[in-house]
Amino acid sequence: DAKTTQPPSMDCAEGRAANLPCNHSTISGNEYVYWYRQIHSQGPQYIIHGLKNNETNEMASLIITEDRKSSTLILPHATLRDTAVYYCIVRGRTDSWGKLQFGAGTQVVVTP
Amino acid sequence: NAGVTQTPKFQVLKTGQSMTLQCAQDMNHNSMYWYRQDPGMGLRLIYYSASEGTTDKGEVPNGYNVSRLNKREFSLRLESAAPSQTSVYFCASSFNQETQYFGPGTRLLVL
Numbered sequence: 418d419a420k421t422t423q424p425p426s427m428d429c430a431e432g433r434a435a436n437l438p439c440n441h442s443t444i445s446g447n448e449y450v451y452w453y454r455q456i457h458s459q460g461p462q463y464i465i466h467g468l469k470n471n472e473t474n475e476m477a478s479l480i481i482t483e484d485r486k487s488s489t490l491i492l493p494h495a496t497l498r499d500t501a502v503y504y505c506i507v508r509g510r511t512d513s514w515g516k517l518q519f520g521a522g523t524q525v526v527v528t529p
Numbered sequence: 530n531a532g533v534t535q536t537p538k539f540q541v542l543k544t545g546q547s548m549t550l551q552c553a554q555d556m557n558h559n560s561m562y563w564y565r566q567d568p569g570m571g572l573r574l575i576y577y578s579a580s581e582g583t584t585d586k587g588e589v590p591n592g593y594n595v596s597r598l599n600k601r602e603f604s605l606r607l608e609s610a611a612p613s614q615t616s617v618y619f620c621a622s623s624f625n626q627e628t629q630y631f632g633p634g635t636r637l638l639v640l
Binding site: 451458459460461462463466504517518519520521522 | 572619628
């Protein structure tokens with residue numbers, strides 16, 4: 418499985434965009450990039466995923482570099498409720514068990 | 530649409546006691562999963578059910594059993610609880626093993 422590297426923590430001011438980087442240099446051609454977050458004491462929450470094109474939904478945007486070796490999750494207008502651990506996960510569409518391997522993630526703290 | 534629900538929210542057991550964690554989803558998903566999360570660690574897969582009528586072991590199945598009761602429900606049973614099973618347990622579901630949606634978790638303390 419491809420592995421991901423994320424910074425352990427980052428701060429963001431409320432109302433500003435939060436840009437969360439993720440490196441996945443060993444990603445293979447059929448593997449997707451998924452982002453989840455986990456707010457304290459809650460279950461992981463799906464945010465967005467993509468293969469090679471940039472993606473946007475009501476929560477965030479996902480920018481994947483052309484070589485697919487890294488990506489950035491963008492929260493356009495961070496709020497205090499966005500404080501959470503954000504996980505970047507790489508998985509194949511046909512991975513056994515629908516496998517999700519959560520690493521350490523990035524602890525994002527949004528400050529007033 | 531409640532999504533994925535789990536009961537109970539919190540449980541305290543003594544070593545050797547048994548209990549069943551319940552999970553239900555109303556999204557008509559065919560795949561369901563049980564994970565555990567220990568402090569400072571990521572989620573580890575215990576068991577999964579790719580479709581109704583099938584179950585398979587994940588990374589850490591020892592000490593657990595599961596039942597896929599029907600398409601909606603997937604239960605996790607601890608036959609003889611041990612302190613090492615103190616953890617937060619999350620159930621998840623997905624359509625055809627794609628994007629997984631998680632429940633709120635069950636916090637289990639084994640004394």
